[in-house]
Amino acid sequence: MVHDVFTFLVGGKAGEGVKKAGSVAAHIFSSMGRQVFQMDDYMSLIRGGHNFSVVSTSSSGITSQYMKANLVVNFDKRSCDTHDNDIADGGIVIFNSDEQDNVDGIGISLSSEAEKYPMKKLMYGVGAVAILSSTIGMSIDQMNQNIKNQYPRGIEDNIKFADSIYDMVKKGCQNKYPLERGNKERPIITGNDAISLGAIAGGLDTYFGYPMTPASSILHFLARQAKNFGLAVVHAESELAVINMAIGAAFAGAKSMVGTSGGGFALMTEGISLAGITETPILCVLSMRPGPATGVPTYTEQADLNFALSAGHGDFLRIVASPGTVEEAYYLTAEMIDLVWKFQTPGILLTEKHLSESSMTIDLDIDRAKWAEPKMHNGGEYKRYKDMDDGISPMLFPPSNEVIKWNSYEHDEIGITTESADVIAKMHNKRNKKLNALIEHLKTQNTINIIRGEHPTNIFTYGSTYMSVLEAINYGIINPTIVQPIYLSPLPVWELEEFKNQDNIVIEQSITGQFASLLKEKAGLNIRKVIRRYDGRPFDPIELSIKIKEELE
């Protein structure tokens, strides 16, 4: 399999069409049947600052951006300075000669050319697409067609501008990186798109959210699709309202999901605990960004793992799982909705900015999604919290001739408040039985991805870091065994037994190594080394492959 990676990086100020240019580039590559990974790096502001989009493509699979680009387009000086080290050997750098001179690369008068048109700086992105088109040997006609499709506002000006930029860079760029075609055209979606679609496929009826990066785009996507799918999608006044509305909706029988990041999740924990005692099926998407507190809103980290595992006061069952790829995010979200309804307990879909907001080409078998169906009461006297062998009481929803009582106080089987010692212990036992039932169920499911390698060392990772590791292994042509638990609570220890005393290393994005600690504590794994990154950026596959090689030698 050829691993012919080409990387395009475009950088400039917010409002200059950086992200859009990255997205157009991704679609150009995918239209050639190639696979794509696009990562957007942006600051928490609306105009100015420095944003960049990096798009890596290969004619075979690709699961990460590369931070050594073959073509770098800088709209301003800050971009040039920032990406000085992000150029691959022999790579082309384009800079804006109206903003600076005396740098290596090809200068073009981007500003003065754009000034000729009413949209001015808004056209920089179109210029970047023209430069890319020339570099990969695309004809001017084909480029114009792409621009027409992708930039519907001011088509004539955009084409005229693109054509002049295309001519300007001809000498240095034309056909410098001709790209092979791949095997088929694929859709490009973000992790949050996949989570949203997976939820809909799994039976979602209502979604409640409060804007918080990097989870907001789930709320945006579902709000846009609400009418199409008959959903109720609500932007509420706070995460406290969000979780409690969702619990109310679940009481009425609606499959409900909420989404947030660390700070919002902190507010939700009160409600997660309520879901624990009321046995409410509820799925919460927790998309991590660097903390503590406000932290770094638009960057990535994996430091909320411990928080997710113990979210909410009291003893109760929490299901925590984390998708390793955008495709898995689709299947796992549907599966988690099914699980929380099967076991009537809160679930947390743990992810990161890197998966939520990165885009990639996908091969999705959409029919494979699970569909949530709770165990229903069928006749006879109804007791909401009827004690069963597996702890799972049959459900009923209003309107019903039976009285259905869900209660945040400790309660008897009917759902009436109790302070009786016997009943308190009995209800704890009842809820606790669900853990064994869940484990028995998960033993029949795919709870872990293992890629067997020939090297005796095993690499453990989870979440979007799995994609970084896959690409690093691919790039470095190294072959350790890779183990990615999808489920983190309950951790599938039955799958981990064989690795216990082998040589294991962990790769994660947390300074304290929370994932490594979990593996030691729950699975008793011997862990030699933890490779960590905690500067808000995802791993770069080249750098990571060097680090892995050092450990494998």
Next chain:
Amino acid sequence: MDNLKTNAEVTWCPGCGNFGIFTALRNAIPKLEAKGINRKDIVITAGIGCHAKIFDYLNLSGLYGLHGRNSSNAEGIKLANPDLKVITFSGDGNGLGEGLAHTIFAAKRNQDITMILHNNGVYALTTGQFSPLTDQGWKGPTTPGGSFEDPFNAISLLIEVGATFVARTYAGDIKHLTETIVKAIEHEGFSFIEVLQPAMPYHKWEEYKDKIEFLDKEPVSKEDALNVARNSHRFMLGVFHQASKKAYHKGLYGDHNPITKRLSKSTRLEKIRKILESK
């Protein structure tokens, strides 16, 4: 009326105003049934406090939530299945302290739910601290020198933020209380009822009886209602405000019902396929 009681042991203090609310509720349900509202469509939520004990005593379906979050639970139920009639019980500390934002936003949205606020002017269950509706000078365990904050005016506050049915009534007048509850539940939009109710160790019925008065007539406009609410004393009973305004769920999805009109799995997958084709 009798099968509206569960077997739960009633633990309100003897003589508590909550008994009046409990009785009025049980009177109101048959009256609503006579008007064509099915009992099985009525769902209740409650916060935490003495008010909330009514959840255990009323033989109706519902969700006994967290302190202050009961109106959010009610909003979620209504939005999931708008065929349901949702009543949310709250105390003055629960609904205007811990849950103030949720109460105000439910009113702002004109959610089609009914909030019954049991106003005993005190945190009774937690041993007598002052509440957001307690008059200045209250000597409770957290204000040994007497409270010095002014209380909210619940009626003018709720009119201001958008409730479309706002009334004050009294646990000692079962007839007025019952009638007000029936009107509030029939009203489409956010209904707010403040019920004055003594909490026995802290108050006496005598403190209320002599002061109770009724509005001469219902104010005709929101401005008028605000004036009356602001300028009348806090024992003035009656419907202060009623207005007709689109309920939130109608604005959100018109005549849809996310549960009863749920799309099948195959229809969803077909639509997902289409979305992916455009990506």
